[in-house]
Amino acid sequence: MKGRNSGQIRIIEAFLAIFIVFSAVAVSANLTTKSASSTSNGLEAIGMQALLQLDFDGSLAAYIAAGNWSGLRETLNLLLPAGVVFNLTVYDSQMRQVNMETVSNGAFNSQEIALVKYVCTSQSPVFRVYVVYLYLAVAK
Amino acid sequence: MPAISIDTFFACSLMVLLVLSAMTVTAKILQPLISTSTNVEAAQRLSEVARRMLLYAGKPADWGRDELMVPEEFGLAEVGEASPYALDIDKVSRLNSKNIYGLSYAQIFTGLKTPDLSFRIEIKPVFDVRLKLTATSEGSDETTYTFEAATERDDGIQVPTVLRAYVLAESLQRAYEIQNKDGKTSFNVTIPRSLENRAILVVFAKFTYNSRIVSYTVYSFAQSSEKSAFVRLSPLNHTLTLTPTSANIVLENVYAIAHNGVWRLTQNGNVFSIPALVDPCPTVLVVFGLNATQPFVEWAAYPQVPLQVGVDFANLLSLSDVYAYTQLVSIGFGIYKCTILLGGPKT
Secondary structure, three states, rough: HHHHHHHHHHHHHHHHHHHHHHHHHHHHHHOOOOOHHHHHHHHHHHHHHHHHHHHOOOHHHHHHHHHHHHHHHHHHHHOOOOOEEEEEEOOOOOEEEOOOOOOOOOOOOOEEEEEEEEEEEEEOOOOOOOEEEEEEEEOO | OOOOHHHHHHHHHHHHHHHHHHHHHHHHHHHHHHHHHHHHHHHHHHHHHHHHHHOOOOOOOOOOOOOOOOOOOOOOOOOOOOOEEEEEEEHHHHOOOOOOOOOOOHHHHHHHHHOEEEEEEEEEEOOOEEEEEEEEEEEEEEEEEEEEEEEEOOOEEOEEEEEEEEEEEOOOEEEEEEEOOEEEEEEEEEEEHHHHHOOOEEEEEEEEEOOOEEEEEEEEEEOOOOOOOOOEEEEEOOOOEEEEEOEEEEEEEEEEEEOOOEEEOOOOOOOOOOOOOOOOOOEEEEEEEOOOOEEEEEEEEEEOEEEEEEEEEEHHOOOOEEEEEEEEEEOOOOOEEEEEEEEOOOO
């Protein structure tokens, strides 16, 4: 009886093996989900480029010190590629928000938002430190 | 044959079949992930190569200034500049093939030290100035030209600017300042009829909200406006070298025009000294001369942008993987857009 059933047991083993193998396949399939970090890294680089260029001659701190938020918004809008939405917030050294006006070119409707943190200093006789938070997303 | 043997054979066959099919399915599922990681690694490598071109000054570091020097290692960064992505005005000018001291593709390729990569470098202003002649009206001794000027990015977004237009014909005729709040405007220029065939219009556009973002364009009223037909202009190290294309060429006046004004350059043979201007605009260099008795006018910008050098990848996309790296750069006091395309073997 025992010997006669051993073939059937192997069939059960085979089905168990199928189950294990396909479980492994199902788990490995989840590994192929696209990494979101590459998109946000690109946005961070783009945002950093724009801030670096604006800080080259102290323009960035000059916009902030003068409260020229529309100028800063228009300049970022020109330097950033089309289809990139941004929102910029400026804090002082005590992390109090400096800009009371929104510096943005649209609403965020993407789940992938990149953040660029940038510290700049004013070149005027009064030394001031500003912390700039630039949020970026791809417009959909 | 006993039943147990048939069952065992059947079970073993089933297992082998299913293991093989599972391996096939797994391989198909994982293949995109494997190739994606390969692509990411290749893109990272090409990105680093492109960044090195912009952040490294090359060897020797001052290769741009010496017209005969070919860099052992290629890099465009300005020496001693505290800010990253500041490019040397002379190294950039030597990328332009119209400059007689320009580097060849082979010289750049050798200096790049990446034998498996072909490349293309494009540098241009952040936005373009487009001029369109819309009307002319002839007076008794003057002609009035009406132009439509548009300042816009490549994607068509219009850019508010302040325009400064200069009309030259042997000497400065007129300067105009035009507000261009919507990115599109029209204006008139008037030229004496006797000077029409050798007049030139140079228009600078400064972005309203940031004076470092500038662009320019040149419009020639002359009938024959083929560039470099009579003389080649090669600005380098704040000097302009003129190379006539024939022995009949007689040089008359040479001017440097910037947003702030016009300067007449002093001659020393065929070499002219360019004033070091604290102006973010490119300096437009204009040469008036005679080819036997025929008047001509030629121009070039310093830095010599816009420029394109290298391989045209438009027809090679099926043969190689092309990576595009776009970066905002500073040249002199101005901000420009630099795109580096790198093509490697198809993966």
